[in-house]
Amino acid sequence: MTILLLAETAGDAIAPATAKALTAAKEIGGPIHVLIVGPGLKGAAEQAAKLAGVEKVLVAEDASLDHVLAETVAALIVSLAGAYDVIIAPSTSATKNVLPRVAALLDVMQVSDIIKVVSADTFERPIYAGNAIQTVRAKDAKKVITVRTTAFAAAPEGEAAPIEAISAPADPGVSAFKSEELAKSERPELTSARIILSGGRALGSAENFQKVLDPVATRLNAAIGASRAAVDAGYAPNDLQVGQTGKAVAPDLYIAAGISGAIQHLAGMKDSKVIVAINKDEEAPIFQVADFGLVADLFTALPELEAELVKIGR
Amino acid sequence: MKILVPVKRVVDYNVKIRVKADGSGVDLANVKMSMNPFDEIAVEEALRLKEAGKATEVIVVTIGPAKADETLRTGLAMGADRGILVKTDETVEPLAVAKILAKIVAEEQPQLVIMGKQAIDDDCNQTGQMLAALLGWGQGAFASKVEMTEGAVDVTREIDGGLQTVSLKLPAVVTTDLRLNEPRYASLPNIIKAKKKEVAVKSPADYGVDISPRLEVLKTTEPAKRKAGVKVGSVVELVGKLKEAGVL
Ligand SMILES: Cc1cc2nc3c(=O)[nH]c(=O)nc-3n(C[C@H](O)[C@H](O)[C@H](O)COP(=O)(O)OP(=O)(O)OC[C@H]3O[C@@H](n4cnc5c(N)ncnc54)[C@H](O)[C@@H]3O)c2cc1C
Ligand SMILES: Cc1cc2nc3c(=O)[nH]c(=O)nc-3n(C[C@H](O)[C@H](O)[C@H](O)COP(=O)(O)OP(=O)(O)OC[C@H]3O[C@@H](n4cnc5c(N)ncnc54)[C@H](O)[C@@H]3O)c2cc1C
Numbered sequence: 001m002t003i004l005l006l007a008e009t010a011g012d013a014i015a016p017a018t019a020k021a022l023t024a025a026k027e028i029g030g031p032i033h034v035l036i037v038g039p040g041l042k043g044a045a046e047q048a049a050k051l052a053g054v055e056k057v058l059v060a061e062d063a064s065l066d067h068v069l070a071e072t073v074a075a076l077i078v079s080l081a082g083a084y085d086v087i088i089a090p091s092t093s094a095t096k097n098v099l100p101r102v103a104a105l106l107d108v109m110q111v112s113d114i115i116k117v118v119s120a121d122t123f124e125r126p127i128y129a130g131n132a133i134q135t136v137r138a139k140d141a142k143k144v145i146t147v148r149t150t151a152f153a154a155a156p157e158g159e160a161a162p163i164e165a166i167s168a169p170a171d172p173g174v175s176a177f178k179s180e181e182l183a184k185s186e187r188p189e190l191t192s193a194r195i196i197l198s199g200g201r202a203l204g205s206a207e208n209f210q211k212v213l214d215p216v217a218t219r220l221n222a223a224i225g226a227s228r229a230a231v232d233a234g235y236a237p238n239d240l241q242v243g244q245t246g247k248a249v250a251p252d253l254y255i256a257a258g259i260s261g262a263i264q265h266l267a268g269m270k271d272s273k274v275i276v277a278i279n280k281d282e283e284a285p286i287f288q289v290a291d292f293g294l295v296a297d298l299f300t301a302l303p304e305l306e307a308e309l310v311k312i313g314r
Numbered sequence: 315m316k317i318l319v320p321v322k323r324v325v326d327y328n329v330k331i332r333v334k335a336d337g338s339g340v341d342l343a344n345v346k347m348s349m350n351p352f353d354e355i356a357v358e359e360a361l362r363l364k365e366a367g368k369a370t371e372v373i374v375v376t377i378g379p380a381k382a383d384e385t386l387r388t389g390l391a392m393g394a395d396r397g398i399l400v401k402t403d404e405t406v407e408p409l410a411v412a413k414i415l416a417k418i419v420a421e422e423q424p425q426l427v428i429m430g431k432q433a434i435d436d437d438c439n440q441t442g443q444m445l446a447a448l449l450g451w452g453q454g455a456f457a458s459k460v461e462m463t464e465g466a467v468d469v470t471r472e473i474d475g476g477l478q479t480v481s482l483k484l485p486a487v488v489t490t491d492l493r494l495n496e497p498r499y500a501s502l503p504n505i506i507k508a509k510k511k512e513v514a515v516k517s518p519a520d521y522g523v524d525i526s527p528r529l530e531v532l533k534t535t536e537p538a539k540r541k542a543g544v545k546v547g548s549v550v551e552l553v554g555k556l557k558e559a560g561v562l
């Protein structure tokens with residue numbers, strides 16, 4: 001089986017999700033080629049080449065692939081697909097957009113968000129917001145797979161593999177990039193952070209969300225997350241939403257402040273190593289999954305936590 | 315311009331599902347079913363475009379068992395004009411759903427298909443992208459804003475890191491994210507009116523689509539359960555526990 005891994009990049013670098021999906025690809029087994037798409041990604045290609053287990057890196061730098069437009073990137077992958085048995089990618093907003101398009105063009109049913117490789121054609125995946133785990137066997141000859149990266153460790157570095165430049169087929173011409181508003185943050189990225197501090201509806205305003213969470217997050221070098229209620233109310237940007245329909249995360253430490261613990265939220269964070277809940281309602285469902293629960297008003301508990309972290313030198 | 319809105323009947327989002335002990339699946343007997351929440355957002359968006367004079371007709375379509383008629387009626391009560399029920403008791407995977415939808419698109423010739431980004435039961439997040447692929451159309455997945463322009467639609471998409479706006483030539487497929495709009499509730503008179511609206515009943519065979527599954531479900535199990543830990547009495551105690559656990 002030859003495997004094509006569509007890399008997720010962040011600027012001119014490989015996103016941590018890529019090395020995690022690589023681990024899943026290795027468990028499937030076979031030579032692995034990594035595909036990097038978009039202009040100005042030579043640095044990312046070099047990083048990918050250094051990941052242990054990569055046989056070759058393909059780089060397509062055509063301008064039409066910029067911003068990972070589904071229409072052009074899918075056309076590129078389909079043009080390469082003849083040589084591959086498996087097309088795999090970490091599950092990110094970019095690949096969730098692209099891979100089903102590839103799958104349909106190849107007449108393949110995609111296996112979304114795998115959390116375990118049972119064998120080369122059999123995988124486990126969560127359904128119903130993670131309340132059930134399905135074991136599925138993909139019967140199509142070619143397989144198209146996305147990987148829930150919280151379930152796999154990152155592949156280490158190894159010997160450098162060769163890098164080959166390739167070019168994209170003609171742009172299908174049905175879509176064009178217009179603009180982009182990207183939040184600039186100095187904090188660690190949500191899906192790869194070691195510690196996450198998430199805030200819910202209880203924060204009450206965008207101002208509070210920042211004022212109350214920021215100092216603690218800074219002390220902990222934590223990423224900031226949010227519940228859907230906090231995002232819908234405009235307290236936090238959309239890409240911070242953790243949950244069934246937002247991001248799946250599994251940090252070493254997840255602190256939920258003023259979040260009730262709806263199943264849709266739990267779906268995105270219950271695989272975290274240690275969960276802390278701070279909620280003033282002792283009946284809140286979040287306490288059912290929390291290793292450490294603190295029944296308290298977050299507006300006093302979080303400043304106290306910051307002071308305590310200062311004391312222990314964090 | 316016609317808009318086609320595929321809607322799926324799923325277990326209501328408030329229901330905590332139970333996995334069957336024999337591993338054969340999820341117990342759906344006597345469970346409350348509703349329209350997939352993302353599809354309500356899709357219906358709402360289509361209706362707003364119609365109300366703004368940008369569309370002339372909103373058609374809802376569902377693929378599922380006879381009972382999925384209820385889901386269509388929900389869409390019709392919100393204000394959609396007519397429905398199509400593609401009746402089947404079989405499991406229909408996203409690829410097959412997309413193939414059936416592609417055939418319906420060929421018949422109905424909508425300029426826009428608006429659908430949910432994911433169904434909250436199987437969480438596949440595939441069908442819209444697959445439909446766009448089969449039709450060779452542009453796709454605006456995970457939309458938080460949809461704006462019609464001359465012969466095109468501008469879609470603002472929720473992506474990792476923020477928002478991206480793409481311009482798609484019409485016809486196109488849009489899939490909805492949570493922030494696109496807040497769907498309306500159907501009024502009682504509209505619920506009654508919806509009962510009389512036209513629903514065409516079809517079968518997958520009418521469209522010549524082979525729906526045999528490509529994925530074989532070997533078993534369905536419960537996830538590993540997390541057990542509740544301890545309550546701590548103070549922030550100081552919490553920090554102590556976190557240090558002990560080695561995460562600080
Ligand atoms: C289709 C669909 C998809 C969804 N996807 C997601 C998703 O991906 N992610 C997600 O998070 N949700 C999702 N939801 C929403 C989910 O069902 C809940 O509504 C949401 O998670 C609630 O957010 P919350 O916990 O912040 O708010 P609430 O449920 O309102 O909880 C607020 C909590 O704060 C506590 N509180 C209040 N004041 C204080 C205080 N001063 N100090 C301490 N505690 C306080 C309260 O006791 C309460 O427990 C989805 C829903 C649907 C229908
Ligand atoms: C054991 C098992 C039993 C199942 N039984 C049934 C069953 O009895 N009936 C059933 O319908 N499905 C059943 N399914 C689900 C089915 O197999 C597909 O997975 C599902 O229809 C499509 O996946 P999704 O909804 O997660 O796709 P997604 O790609 O997440 O869906 C995105 C969007 O596509 C549209 N869409 C998807 N499916 C339909 C549809 N059927 N009609 C109209 N629009 C749609 C909606 O707009 C939806 O928001 C079963 C699955 C399993 C595993």
